[in-house]
Amino acid sequence: MPGPSHYMAGNTLMKILAEQGHEVTIVAVLSENNPPKNFKQVVLTGVFEDFMANINLFEKHTESLTFSVIIHSIFANAMTENLYGHENFQKLMKSGETFDLVIMEDFLFEGIKYVAHHFNAPLIVYSTVDATVWMNPYQGNPDSPSYAPLYYLSTLDCEMTFFQRTQNTFAYLLEHFVRHLYRIPRQNSIVHKYYPDAPDLNNIIYNVSLALLNADSSVQEPLPRVPSMVNIGGFHIKTPKPLPKDLLEEIESSKDGVILFTLGSTVKSKDMPEDIVKILLKTFSKLKQKVLWKYEDENLIGCPENVIIRKWLPQNDILAHKNVKLFITHGGLFSIMETIYHGVPILALPVFSDQAANSKRAVANGIGKLIPFHELQENILDAYLEEVLNNPKYKENAVKRSQIMLDKPMTPADSLNYWVNYVIRHNGASHLRVSSLNLAWYQYLLLDVVLFISLLSIILFYITKLIFKRLLRKISKKEKTT
Numbered sequence: 001m002p003g004p005s006h007y008m009a010g011n012t013l014m015k016i017l018a019e020q021g022h023e024v025t026i027v028a029v030l031s032e033n034n035p036p037k038n039f040k041q042v043v044l045t046g047v048f049e050d051f052m053a054n055i056n057l058f059e060k061h062t063e064s065l066t067f068s069v070i071i072h073s074i075f076a077n078a079m080t081e082n083l084y085g086h087e088n089f090q091k092l093m094k095s096g097e098t099f100d101l102v103i104m105e106d107f108l109f110e111g112i113k114y115v116a117h118h119f120n121a122p123l124i125v126y127s128t129v130d131a132t133v134w135m136n137p138y139q140g141n142p143d144s145p146s147y148a149p150l151y152y153l154s155t156l157d158c159e160m161t162f163f164q165r166t167q168n169t170f171a172y173l174l175e176h177f178v179r180h181l182y183r184i185p186r187q188n189s190i191v192h193k194y195y196p197d198a199p200d201l202n203n204i205i206y207n208v209s210l211a212l213l214n215a216d217s218s219v220q221e222p223l224p225r226v227p228s229m230v231n232i233g234g235f236h237i238k239t240p241k242p243l244p245k246d247l248l249e250e251i252e253s254s255k256d257g258v259i260l261f262t263l264g265s266t267v268k269s270k271d272m273p274e275d276i277v278k279i280l281l282k283t284f285s286k287l288k289q290k291v292l293w294k295y296e297d298e299n300l301i302g303c304p305e306n307v308i309i310r311k312w313l314p315q316n317d318i319l320a321h322k323n324v325k326l327f328i329t330h331g332g333l334f335s336i337m338e339t340i341y342h343g344v345p346i347l348a349l350p351v352f353s354d355q356a357a358n359s360k361r362a363v364a365n366g367i368g369k370l371i372p373f374h375e376l377q378e379n380i381l382d383a384y385l386e387e388v389l390n391n392p393k394y395k396e397n398a399v400k401r402s403q404i405m406l407d408k409p410m411t412p413a414d415s416l417n418y419w420v421n422y423v424i425r426h427n428g429a430s431h432l433r434v435s436s437l438n439l440a441w442y443q444y445l446l447l448d449v450v451l452f453i454s455l456l457s458i459i460l461f462y463i464t465k466l467i468f469k470r471l472l473r474k475i476s477k478k479e480k481t482t
Contacts (some may be wrong), residue, residue: 004030004265005332009128009214010105012236013416015039020417025097027089044086047079065167068152069174073183076108080187083112084194093118100424103212108134110179110205111187114198122209122428124420129333129354130215131223133175138208140434142224145172154356154372158221158364206437209428210419214333216412218340218405220361228432230419234337234405235412240320247292247318250308254290257325260318260344262294264332267351270297276376281307283381289325289389292318319344326389331355331370336362343402345394347384349373366397 007030018024018036025040026032029047032039083089093115102116106125116123127135129151136143145168149156153171156164188201209228216233225231243251251258263269272280277300284291285304295309303309315335318324319342329335331350336358339346346368348359359370369384388394410418423429442448 005334006105006107006128008265009236009334010126013126013212014103016235016413016416017420022420025092025099027083027092042088042092044083044088047082047086065153065171066174069171069178070182072108072152073178076183077111077186077190080109080111080190084190090194101420103420106132106135106211108179108183109187110184110201111191113205113207114191114195114201116207117199117204118195122423123207124210124212124423125208126212126214128214130213130220131211131225131229133172134179135211138206138437139211139226139228140436141226141229143172145169148223149357150175151354151357154350156357158361209423209430210432212416212419214337216337216405218401219333219337219358219365221364226432226434228429228434230415232412232416232419234341235416236334237316237338237341237412240317241314243314243317243321247310247313250290250292251318251321251323254323256288256290257323258290258292258321259287259326259328260292260313260315260324261328262313262315262335263330263349263351264335266332267330269293269295276373278302279376279378279381283378283385286382287385316342326385330373331359331362333358337405340367340398340401341405343395343399345388345398347371347388349376365401366393367401368394368398 007028010028011026011030011032014024014026015032015036018039021038023038023040024036025042027042027044029044031041031043035041097119099119099121101124102119102121103124103126104112104115106127113123113125125135125138131139131141131143131148132151133143133148135141146165147160149158149160149164149168150171153168156168160168184201184205191198191201211229212232213225213229214233214235215223215231217231219233242248261269281300281302281304284293284307287306289306291307292313293307293309294311294313294315296311298309298311300307300309316338319327319338324342324344326347327335327339327344328347328349329339331348332355336346340362346359346362348355348362348368348370349372350356350359350370351373356370356372362368363370369388371380371384408415436444
């Protein structure tokens with residue numbers, strides 16, 4: 001994925017493995033400025049720039065279920081073509097290098113699973129979210145639209161109504177049809193365009209040793225997991241570093257505390273519509289607290305005295321400070337995990353993608369409030385800020401969630417390293433593979449059993465009916481003779 005947050009996640013994951021002594025080769029759209037010695041980078045130059053040049057995250061779009069499902073597959077196909085067609089990646093594939101393991105991000109990229117086959121190595125997939133409708137089939141994981149909302153549909157709640165479950169069911173069915181009738185055939189053709197001797201994609205896409213999920217029970221609702229699926233949510237969170245002197249002074253000099261406001265690495269505050277900026281500045285000017293705002297421009301007209309802007313802010317390090325009272329966030333999953341880790345309440349302003357779903361989970365967990373970005377109004381913002389800042393239940397719930405996240409036998413980073421080594425030690429760990437993956441779809445759904453029982457029932461019914469008819473005839477004949 002070319003997005004900055006996806007790059008950050010994958011880069012952090014691979015750096016953790018490099019720091020544990022693994023020789024790592026990473027294929028990404030950006031480069032690490034201070035890589036470890038055993039960290040080789042293959043940069044897909046131009047892909048990130050092209051992606052960001054054609055996107056306006058603040059532009060409001062009418063959400064269409066069909067469009068959302070189809071556009072994700074169109075995008076995945078384009079990214080698959082970008083990868084296989086890139087000169088730097090082709091050099092890697094022709095290099096003759098050998099690998100003990102291939103790790104890839106799982107985001108509808110079935111075609112990229114060929115890379116593991118090419119290098120004859122076990123495959124681990126990594127998801128930046130929880131178990132998804134496009135990951136579950138390849139792990140044999142139970143998957144039902146009755147309780148698991150499709151993650152990028154912002155209209156769905158954690159506990160869905162009847163109509164939401166209906167919408168979710170349609171989305172699931174559409175995703176399955178699009179996957180089999182469009183996405184996999186298209187990605188199959190892309191793979192064979194560059195590697196004519198490659199096997200059919202359908203014969204290798206189920207060869208996945210392990211799935212690493214950016215999930216944690218303190219953040220997301222519990223979902224089924226087969227043994228080959230492992231939660232590592234929070235792996236990116238590091239021990240807080242000392243804050244820069246100027247920031248530390250700003251935070252500690254505010255007797256009423258501070259509010260941290262950032263919209264993550266992809267969404268830029270400087271690109272906000274002017275009317276939204278005015279609402280935010282007017283509202284912030286009424287607060288007793290200082291507001292630390294990641295604003296990517298040095299000039300912000302009408303900035304109140306209590307608002308401190310910086311082009312960049314060390315989010316995790318700031319959230320760790322006890323004087324931070326609230327985190328205003330876009331609702332990205334990594335940000336939600338950091339705020340729960342540090343026990344800080346939130347006010348979420350989701351802009352796009354899974355941010356609304358993440359924010360709804362945070363609200364359901366009682367750690368904050370939610371205002372969709374395009375519905376932001378001054379009176380609502382005033383009321384929600386006052387509610388979260390002054391009602392202790394939000395802080396209490398955030399602290400409870402933090403305790404749940406921290407209560408583990410090993411850190412997520414240690415768990416990541418353990419399971420990667422486990423797959424290598426056990427040559428792909430095929431013993432974790434569930435037997436349902438060996439069944440045809442009609443066998444998995446028990447359609448053959450249902451058909452057999454139905455036919456048997458029909459046959460027994462007619463045999464019984466025939467026996468009763470003959471008995472009745474005999475009885476009737478006896479009565480006539482008597």
